[in-house]
Amino acid sequence: MNAIPDTETLRxxxxxxxxxxxxxxxLESGRDGLWLSGTVLLLLGVVHVILTPxxxxxxxxxxxxxxxxxxxxxxxxxPSLSQAASQADRRFTGQALMTTAVECMPHAKDRAAGIVLxxxxxxxxRWQSNIQLTIRAPTRRASMIALVPLxxxxxxLSRPGASGSDELPDGVSPGEQPVIEASEQTGDIVLDDVATxxxxxxxxxxxxxxxxxxxxxxxxxxxxxxxxxxxxETVEVLLTVRDSPPxxxxxxxxxxxxxAGDALPRPAxxxxxxxxxxxxxRREAILLHRTGxxxxxxGETDNSFADSASSIAYVAVDVLAAAAPExxxxxxxxxxxxxxxxxxxxxxxxxxxx
Amino acid sequence: xxESTQNFEQAATDLAMLETQLNAVIIGQQALVRxxxxxxxxxxxxxxxxxxxxxxxxxxxAIAALLDLTAGRVQCTPDLLPADxxxxxxxxxxxxxxxxxxxxxGPVFAxxxxxxxxxxxxxxxxxxxxxxxxxxQVTYNGAQHALPDPFWVIATQNPIELEGTFPLPEAQxxxxxxxxxxxxxxxxxxxxxLDATLDREPTDDLQAVCSIERIAQIQATAQQxxxxxxxxxxxxxxVLATQPDSASASDTAxxxxxxxxxxxxxxxxxxxxxxxxxxxxxxxxxxxxxxxLAPPVLRHRVLLRTESELDGNTPDSILDQIxxxxxxxxxx
Numbered sequence: 001m002n003a004i005p006d007t008e009t010l011r012x013x014x015x016x017x018x019x020x021x022x023x024x025x026x027l028e029s030g031r032d033g034l035w036l037s038g039t040v041l042l043l044l045g046v047v048h049v050i051l052t053p054x055x056x057x058x059x060x061x062x063x064x065x066x067x068x069x070x071x072x073x074x075x076x077x078x079p080s081l082s083q084a085a086s087q088a089d090r091r092f093t094g095q096a097l098m099t100t101a102v103e104c105m106p107h108a109k110d111r112a113a114g115i116v117l118x119x120x121x122x123x124x125x126r127w128q129s130n131i132q133l134t135i136r137a138p139t140r141r142a143s144m145i146a147l148v149p150l151x152x153x154x155x156x157l158s159r160p161g162a163s164g165s166d167e168l169p170d171g172v173s174p175g176e177q178p179v180i181e182a183s184e185q186t187g188d189i190v191l192d193d194v195a196t197x198x199x200x201x202x203x204x205x206x207x208x209x210x211x212x213x214x215x216x217x218x219x220x221x222x223x224x225x226x227x228x229x230x231x232x233e234t235v236e237v238l239l240t241v242r243d244s245p246p247x248x249x250x251x252x253x254x255x256x257x258x259x260a261g262d263a264l265p266r267p268a269x270x271x272x273x274x275x276x277x278x279x280x281x282r283r284e285a286i287l288l289h290r291t292g293x294x295x296x297x298x299g300e301t302d303n304s305f306a307d308s309a310s311s312i313a314y315v316a317v318d319v320l321a322a323a324a325p326e327x328x329x330x331x332x333x334x335x336x337x338x339x340x341x342x343x344x345x346x347x348x349x350x351x352x353x354x
Numbered sequence: 355x356x357e358s359t360q361n362f363e364q365a366a367t368d369l370a371m372l373e374t375q376l377n378a379v380i381i382g383q384q385a386l387v388r389x390x391x392x393x394x395x396x397x398x399x400x401x402x403x404x405x406x407x408x409x410x411x412x413x414x415x416a417i418a419a420l421l422d423l424t425a426g427r428v429q430c431t432p433d434l435l436p437a438d439x440x441x442x443x444x445x446x447x448x449x450x451x452x453x454x455x456x457x458x459x460g461p462v463f464a465x466x467x468x469x470x471x472x473x474x475x476x477x478x479x480x481x482x483x484x485x486x487x488x489x490x491q492v493t494y495n496g497a498q499h500a501l502p503d504p505f506w507v508i509a510t511q512n513p514i515e516l517e518g519t520f521p522l523p524e525a526q527x528x529x530x531x532x533x534x535x536x537x538x539x540x541x542x543x544x545x546x547x548l549d550a551t552l553d554r555e556p557t558d559d560l561q562a563v564c565s566i567e568r569i570a571q572i573q574a575t576a577q578q579x580x581x582x583x584x585x586x587x588x589x590x591x592x593v594l595a596t597q598p599d600s601a602s603a604s605d606t607a608x609x610x611x612x613x614x615x616x617x618x619x620x621x622x623x624x625x626x627x628x629x630x631x632x633x634x635x636x637x638x639x640x641x642x643x644x645x646x647l648a649p650p651v652l653r654h655r656v657l658l659r660t661e662s663e664l665d666g667n668t669p670d671s672i673l674d675q676i677x678x679x680x681x682x683x684x685x686x
Contacts, residue, residue: 095640100582112578115637
């Protein structure tokens with residue numbers, strides 16, 4: 001009866017080969033992860049610099065996702081004994097000895113299988129000390145090169161990102177809104193200094209006086225603006241007129257063409273700043289509609305007044321009037337649309353408006 | 355040392371000794387001698403193709419002498435009849451009324467039959483060998499006569515002077531395990547050939563070193579050589595790569611081959627690989643065995659397209675490409 005050959009030497013050798021292959025697999029996965037994350041971060045960096053700032057959370061999630069994918073791939077690619085045997089044959093020029101030996105392990109009592117296992121064990125003893133030399137890890141150079149896109153991406157992402165301009169109307173650049181900052185809680189624009197804005201408006205009116213209201217030609221126009229001479233007092237007058245009690249000749253909404261639904265609410269009637277803003281938005285819509293539509297019932301559309309500086313001035317003044325802080329409050333919140341109108345007016349007064 | 359290990363080692367030793375003896379007689383043809391031994395011990399028939407005067411007949415005689423085999427020889431000519439190979443019945447006495455017939459065995463009734471210039475025999479005579487090679491028996495007048503065991507056919511053919519010859523049909527070619535090319539010996543071997551054969555016939559001095567029983571034992575040992583599943587699948591992949599209609603066909607096969615290797619080719623490949631592993635002292639078949647034996651096993655079973663032949667391609671050149679691709683994938 002033939003002795004059952006010892007398979008421990010063979011198993012130990014193949015286990016060491018499998019571990020070595022797995023380690024190399026992890027290294028290669030890590031290098032692939034470096035390339036992938038570097039490429040993705042590079043693209044994000046380009047987006048960050050050219051288009052819009054990229055949130056840190058998104059970057060962190062991307063990197064975490066890539067790392068998790070790399071680790072998972074490495075875990076799943078653990079070589080089996082058969083795979084280790086196949087690689088050992090290939091790398092040690094084993095001529096399918098290890099592959100055959102693994103298949104012979106369950107049949108060690110068979111004569112020929114026993115011979116194969118004996119020969120495999122002898123070969124394993126010879127090769128065991130050369131595993132690291134024969135099964136080489138990927139070169140460091142390849143891994144170092146993978147750091148290049150990552151480095152470039154870090155440089156790009158550390159720069160200030162491009163600010164978004166989609167909130168502003170055309171022609172208005174971020175540099176022309178020095179007094180407006182976004183409120184992260186409400187999303188509204190907060191005017192830090194309404195007085196500053198009023199002063200600027202007064203200066204603009206002085207430089208570009210608003211033509212007198214031609215209410216007889218355009219009876220639907222809101223009789224808001226009086227004789228604007230561009231002085232600060234005039235602006236105050238305008239605002240005072242806005243705030244005048246009911247019955248006043250300058251009462252807003254008392255227009256021959258007004259219907260009941262067109263009655264313009266007064267900021268003084270508002271209970272809160274938010275309600276005033278909502279009422280103002282309604283008034284803005286009405287103003288826009290009136291300034292852009294036909295008068296005298298002919299149905300003809302007269303858009304000549306629609307985008308002129310004076311119409312913008314009317315709206316802007318309304319905005320400022322509505323934004324007049326209530327007593328005891330130093331800060332006033334404007335919606336984005338209100339701030340956009342104000343900014344547009346400031347811009348428009350400096351432009352050659354066609 | 356275990357008993358099984360002894361058997362394997364002894365078998366390897368005997369084969370090595372046979373190889374050495376043959377190389378002493380057939381000088382300058384080491385690769386041919388090894389492949390011939392492999393085919394013989396794998397139980398297959400051999401087709402030798404080479405120019406005249408290269409020692410093909412000499413080789414067959416040497417094999418028969420060393421292995422203590424009975425030998426028969428047939429020189430094929432166009433007028434050769436099937437009965438000249440298989441044998442025929444003869445009348446024992448002159449009286450027709452009391453005639454008795456006896457089957458007289460032909461030259462095919464030997465352990466090793468040398469069929470010289472088989473392509474000169476008519477297809478009818480060639481067909482007489484089909485049953486003998488495949489079934490190891492001869493049927494004459496309804497009676498079957500078993501051939502000796504073991505039984506091998508070593509056939510030779512001349513690649514030139516093909517006028518008036520009859521190329522072997524595919525069915526018969528497929529029954530030869532290997533087709534070996536006999537090439538010119540190297541220049542440095544010619545002197546040794548002259549010294550050995552000028553004044554005497556070297557095969558006359560040969561003594562048998564292996565009995566028929568020992569041949570059977572070695573063959574039984576070779577059958578125990580292990581074939582790993584991965585290597586088996588590799589051999590299958592190689593054979594399928596030669597079949598142009600197969601899903602696993604190589605691009606080379608689709609372009610150049612009309613008919614590829616058969617399942618019998620796969621059997622022959624594995625049987626021969628076992629013996630080669632045994633000669634090398636291994637108890638398992640390696641990819642290298644498959645790669646080395648693929649050309650002699652497959653070259654006569656692969657039929658090229660006419661266009662490919664007209665372009666100057668040969669089965670060997672096409673098979674070399676297919677085997678190279680396969681070796682790259684499995685051996686590295």
